[in-house]
Amino acid sequence: MSKLTHNEIAKKMELFKTFDEAGSGHIFWEPNGFIVFDSLRKYIQNLHEKRDYKLVKTPIIYKSGLWKTSGHYEKYKENMYFLKVDNEEYGIKPMNCPAHILLYKSKFRTFSELPLKLFEFGYVHRHELSGVLNGLLRVRSFTQDDSHIFCTSSQIKLVVSEVLQLINETFDDFGLYERKYYLSTMPEKHIGEKKIWDRAIDMLRGALEENDIVYEVKEGEGAFYGPKIDVEVRDSIGRRWQLGTIQLDFNLPERFNLTYIDEKGKKQRPILIHRAILGSLERFIGVLLEHTQGWLPLFLLPIQLRVVPLTDDQLLYSKEIYEEIKRRYPKARIELYKPPSNLSKVVKESIEKRVPLLIIGRKEVERGSVTFRFHKNQKEFQKLEFIEYFVKEASYSE
Ligand SMILES: [Zn+2]
Structure with missing residues (x-):
């Protein structure tokens, strides 16, 4: 059977819209789509809170002077949106780095605070050409799971290793097991000296090798501010x-004159690591929709379960299951149906909209079991065993 595009799947599931009136490349999440987006956001937030990331939230618009200091004005201007307010030019952020740097700089920092891991669901705008826009996969505004880690040079290997492990764990959770790692080196358009670049590349290499990760080198494909490790999934x-991406940066700490005081009371320059696991939440949802053909993990599905008794005789048993799930997980997105006059219509519509089914017949009531249908998979569970399984999976992002 041919595979559907994420745009086709999203239409069936009523996930998102784009409007010409708002400009193309900007996503309007519909109620179902927002459930997917927000459940993914919660899942990512939990992962980071468990690992001592500090969550922050920063503005969208900044004076152009900041973009000049960061180098974006010189190297990234064609991808940015600008506006004039009170005769002053402002740029809309295409990245969160300068914002996190301002937060770092706002305080006197010492070695005991490092590594400092600032994390933000950063909402950024990038002007992509209209010809390349495609649903969630290529957009002009999106939400990054973005972190900037300020650390000492001796912490680099440990920090990068930890991020590599987080990337692997996350993609395992979504069944994206086939991964490739790339180490990208100095591009033609860059800031900073070659000596600094060589040192940064060596450290990334060291972290990859320490984790027994096989990687390929992409010559000249680093970001303009530093070398990087990119993770590609199949x-x-x-x-x-x-x-996923992990980018080392010796240059921005220099440009913004970032410092910390070391153990001996001496002023030092921290190292900045830019990293994202999913990259863009929007794009990741697009990838995941195509990868699963809409049969997302239960915790992301807009409707997590439809309980359908075949006749009135199974109504009470069905209601017990529904109520027990709701009792254990009040936010469960489940529906209890009345016995349908046309079962095949309910089944067809549920599959079309990517809704898992629990069809309860006489056999199930007699055996105290349920038959769970998720896409083409069908499995019989004991009633309590299913309730436990379902609540665990459905509440995974809580
Ligand atoms: Zn950054």
């Missing part, structure tokens, strides 16, 4: 997507 139809 989806169910064999396409490759560049998602």
Whole structure:
């Protein structure tokens, strides 16, 4: 059977819209889509809170002077949106780095605070050409799971290793097991000296090798401010997507004159690591929709379960299951149906909208069991065993 695009799946599931009136490339999440987006956000937030990341939130618009200091004005201007207010030029952020740097600089810092891991669901705008826009996969505004880690040079290997492990754990959770790692080196358009670049590349290499990760080198494909490790995943139809990234940066700490006081009371320059796991939440949802054909993990599905008794005789038993799930997990997105006059219509519509089913017949009531249908998979569980399984999976992002 041919695979559907994420745009086709999203239409069936009523996930998002784009409007010409708002400008193309900007996503309007519908109620179902927002459930997917927000559940993914919660899942990512939990992962980071468990690992001592500090969550922050920063503005969208900044004076152009900041973009001049960061180098974006010189190297990234064609991808940015600008506006004039009170005769002063402002730029809309295409990245969160300068904002996190301002927070770092706002305080006197000592070695005991490092590594300092600032994390933000950063909402950024980038002006992509209209010809390349495609649903969630290529957009002009999106939400990054973005972190900037300020650390000492001796902490680099440990910090990068930890991020590599977080990337692996996250993609395992979504069944994206096939991954490729790339180490990208100095591009033609860059800031900073070659000596600094060489040192940064050596450290990334060291972290990869310490984790027994096989990688390829991409010569000249680093960011303009530093070398990076990119993680590419392969989806169910064999396409490759560049998602996670870890970028070392010796240059921005220099440009913004960032410092900390070391153990001996001496002023030192911290190292900045830019990193994202999914990259863009919007794009990741697009990839995941195509990878799973809409059969997302239960915790992301807009409707997590439809309980359908075949006749009135199974109504009470069905209601017990529904109520027990709601009792254990009040936010469960489940529906209890009345016995349908046309079962095949309910089944067809549920599959179309990617809703898992629990069809309760006489056999199930007699055996004290349920038959759970998730896409093409069908499995019989004991009633309590299913309730436990379902609540665990459905509340995974809580
Ligand atoms: Zn950054």
